[in-house]
Amino acid sequence: MKPSVLLVNPWIYDFAAYDYWMKPLGLMYMASYLRENGLEVRLVDCLDGYATQAASMAVTPRRPPRRKPGGHGKFLRQRIVAPPALDMIARPYHRYGIDPEIFTAMVRSVEKPRAILATSMMTYWYPGVIDAISILKEIFPEIPVILGGIYTTLCPEHARAHTGADYVLAGAGEGYVDLILEKIMGLSLSYRPDSKNLDALPYPAWDLLSHPDQLPVLTSRGCPCRCPYCATKILNRTFRRRDPRRVVDEIAHWRKTLGVKNFSFYDDALLVRPEEMAIPLLKDIIIRHLDTVFHCPNGLHLSEITPYIATLLFRAGFRTLRFGLETTDRDRQRALGGKVENVHFEQATAYLREAGYEADDIAVYLLCGLPGQSAGEIRESIRYVRSHDARPILAEYSPIPGTALWDAARQSSPYPLAEEPLFHNNSLLPCAHPTLTTLEYHAMKRLSRGN
Ligand code: B12
Ligand code: SF4
Known part of the structure; x- marks a missing residue:
C-alpha cells in the first residue's frame, strides 16, 4: 500500500x-x-x-x-x-x-x-x-x-x-x-521537477475536490511591480511565467476531464507584457472553442488595456473583470509606485465598452484606509470611477509585515499590528485616517454601490 x-x-x-x-x-x-x-x-x-x-x-x-x-x-x-x-x-x-x-x-x-x-x-x-x-x-x-x-x-x-x-x-x-x-516522512524522493520552471510542475490535483464548480488558473508567479502595500515580492521574489499554450492545455484538460466551465485567474500580473502571455493565451482560448467562462477576481492592470486586448478578452469569454486603480489622487498614485494613472482608466473603460462590456462588468478596486489617506480622497475616487461608467469596489487596506508601507501602517494604527496578526484584518480598517469614521465608511460603501 x-x-x-x-x-x-x-x-x-x-x-x-x-x-x-x-x-x-x-x-x-x-x-x-x-x-x-x-x-x-x-x-x-x-x-x-x-x-x-x-x-x-x-x-x-x-x-x-x-x-x-x-x-x-x-x-x-x-x-x-x-x-x-x-x-x-x-x-x-x-x-x-x-x-x-x-x-x-x-x-x-x-x-x-x-x-x-x-x-x-x-x-x-x-x-x-x-x-x-x-x-x-x-x-x-x-x-x-x-x-x-x-x-x-x-x-x-x-x-x-x-x-x-x-x-x-x-x-x-x-x-x-x-x-x-x-x-x-523517511521516504525517498523519486520525482523532482525544476521548480523554477513553472511548465515542469504537474497540474494542481483538482480531481480531489468534491465539487469543482470553478477552478483557479495561474499563468505566473510574482509580479514585476513593487507596490509598497503589497506582499507579492515577499511571497515570490521573481516574476516567472508559464508557456501560454501549456496554460490553455490545462484549461482544456479540466474542461474535458472534470467538466469545469468557469475558471478564475489568480495571477498578480496577468496582462503585463501582453505579447508574452495575454495575447497568445487569449488567442489560443478563442481558437480552441473551449466553451469556458473566465473570471479575474484579482486586480488586472488598466494600463495594458488596448482596443485589441479588450476585444480579445471579450471574445475569449472573460466575464468578471476587476482592475486595480487604487486611487485617483495623482500624488498617491505616484507614492504607490505609479503603476496606473487616471488616463489609463479612462482609456481602458472606453476600449472595454467598445469591445462589448457593459459599465457594470468593469469593476475597479479602490484602496480604502491606507495610512494617511483621507476620507475625502476615497470619496473623490469613488465619484470619479462612477462618473466614467465603471463600478468602484472598495478594497479595504490590510497592513502586511515586510512591505514598504509596514512602518507607516504601524505608526498610523491604534492597534499593535506587529504583535497580533488579527489586527491585519481589512474589515477593521486598522490604519484608517481620523476622517474615515465608521459612519463615513458606510456612507462610502453606499456611494460606491450607487445608492
Ligand atoms: C487570488 C488571491 C485572492 C482571491 C482568492 C484567493 C484564494 N486562494 O482563495 C480573492 C480575489 C478572493 C482575494 C481576496 C482578498 N485578498 Co487575496 N490574494 C490572492 C493572491 C493574488 C494569490 C493567492 C494564491 O492562491 N497564490 C498562488 C498559490 C500557488 O500560492 P500560495 O497559496 O502562496 O501557495 C504556495 C506557498 O504559499 C506554499 N504553500 C501553500 N500551502 C502550503 C502548505 C504546505 C504544507 C507547504 C509546505 C507549503 C504551502 O506553496 C505553494 C506553492 O508554491 C494573493 C497574493 C499572492 N501572490 O499570493 C493575495 C493575498 C493573499 N490577498 C490579500 C488580501 C489583502 C486580500 C483581500 C483582503 C483584499 C481586499 N482588501 O479586499 C481580500 C480578502 C478576501 C476575503 N476577506 O474574503 C493579501 C494577504 C493579506 C494578509 N494579511 O494576509 C495577499 C498576500 C495580497 C497582497 N496584497 O499582498 N485574494
Ligand atoms: S501590481 Fe498588484 S500584485 Fe503587483 S506589486 Fe502592485 S499590487 Fe502587488
Whole structure:
C-alpha cells in the first residue's frame, strides 16, 4: 500500500467572508507534487460545503449554501466568539466552512496518514488554522503536522509560536518537498521537477475536490511591480511565467476531464507584457472553442488595456473583470509606485465598452484606509470611477509585515499590528485616517454601490 498524506485547508475565521472563486491552489499544487512522488493523497477542505462524503460520518452535514452559476457564492458559517484580542469590536464573528463535528468525522474516516500538510491564507485567519491543527493533533497525536502558505510566509515566528504545527515552512512549498518526504516522512524522493520552471510542475490535483464548480488558473508567479502595500515580492521574489499554450492545455484538460466551465485567474500580473502571455493565451482560448467562462477576481492592470486586448478578452469569454486603480489622487498614485494613472482608466473603460462590456462588468478596486489617506480622497475616487461608467469596489487596506508601507501602517494604527496578526484584518480598517469614521465608511460603501 502507498504511504499516504492528509492535506487540510483550514477554516476562515472573520467578521465577513464571501467565496469569490476561492480554492486552495497552493495546497493543490503540493498535492500533485506529492502524488507524483508515489504518495496517496487525501484532502479535507474546511471551506467546501459539499465535502461530506466521509463514509463513517455519525453527524448529519448541513445543506451546502446555494452557489451562483459562475462558481462563487456564500460559505456555510457559524457564529462563534471572537478571540479576546477582538473583544472591543462589536461585530458578529464567524467560522466560515463546515462544522467542526463534520471536520472531525471526515478526518477520522481517513486512514492514518504518514504526515499532515495544512495550508494557510490571510495572516488574520490564523485562529482557523490553530483550531484545525488542534483537532488533527487530537485524532493523530503522533503524526507530524506541516504548515505552510501565505500566513506562515508573512508571519513565520507567530505561526511557530501559536499554531501547534510541528513544522512551519515559509515560502513556495515546491522547495520543501525533499524535506517533507525524506527528512520528515523517511521516504525517498523519486520525482523532482525544476521548480523554477513553472511548465515542469504537474497540474494542481483538482480531481480531489468534491465539487469543482470553478477552478483557479495561474499563468505566473510574482509580479514585476513593487507596490509598497503589497506582499507579492515577499511571497515570490521573481516574476516567472508559464508557456501560454501549456496554460490553455490545462484549461482544456479540466474542461474535458472534470467538466469545469468557469475558471478564475489568480495571477498578480496577468496582462503585463501582453505579447508574452495575454495575447497568445487569449488567442489560443478563442481558437480552441473551449466553451469556458473566465473570471479575474484579482486586480488586472488598466494600463495594458488596448482596443485589441479588450476585444480579445471579450471574445475569449472573460466575464468578471476587476482592475486595480487604487486611487485617483495623482500624488498617491505616484507614492504607490505609479503603476496606473487616471488616463489609463479612462482609456481602458472606453476600449472595454467598445469591445462589448457593459459599465457594470468593469469593476475597479479602490484602496480604502491606507495610512494617511483621507476620507475625502476615497470619496473623490469613488465619484470619479462612477462618473466614467465603471463600478468602484472598495478594497479595504490590510497592513502586511515586510512591505514598504509596514512602518507607516504601524505608526498610523491604534492597534499593535506587529504583535497580533488579527489586527491585519481589512474589515477593521486598522490604519484608517481620523476622517474615515465608521459612519463615513458606510456612507462610502453606499456611494460606491450607487445608492
Ligand atoms: C487570488 C488571491 C485572492 C482571491 C482568492 C484567493 C484564494 N486562494 O482563495 C480573492 C480575489 C478572493 C482575494 C481576496 C482578498 N485578498 Co487575496 N490574494 C490572492 C493572491 C493574488 C494569490 C493567492 C494564491 O492562491 N497564490 C498562488 C498559490 C500557488 O500560492 P500560495 O497559496 O502562496 O501557495 C504556495 C506557498 O504559499 C506554499 N504553500 C501553500 N500551502 C502550503 C502548505 C504546505 C504544507 C507547504 C509546505 C507549503 C504551502 O506553496 C505553494 C506553492 O508554491 C494573493 C497574493 C499572492 N501572490 O499570493 C493575495 C493575498 C493573499 N490577498 C490579500 C488580501 C489583502 C486580500 C483581500 C483582503 C483584499 C481586499 N482588501 O479586499 C481580500 C480578502 C478576501 C476575503 N476577506 O474574503 C493579501 C494577504 C493579506 C494578509 N494579511 O494576509 C495577499 C498576500 C495580497 C497582497 N496584497 O499582498 N485574494
Ligand atoms: S501590481 Fe498588484 S500584485 Fe503587483 S506589486 Fe502592485 S499590487 Fe502587488
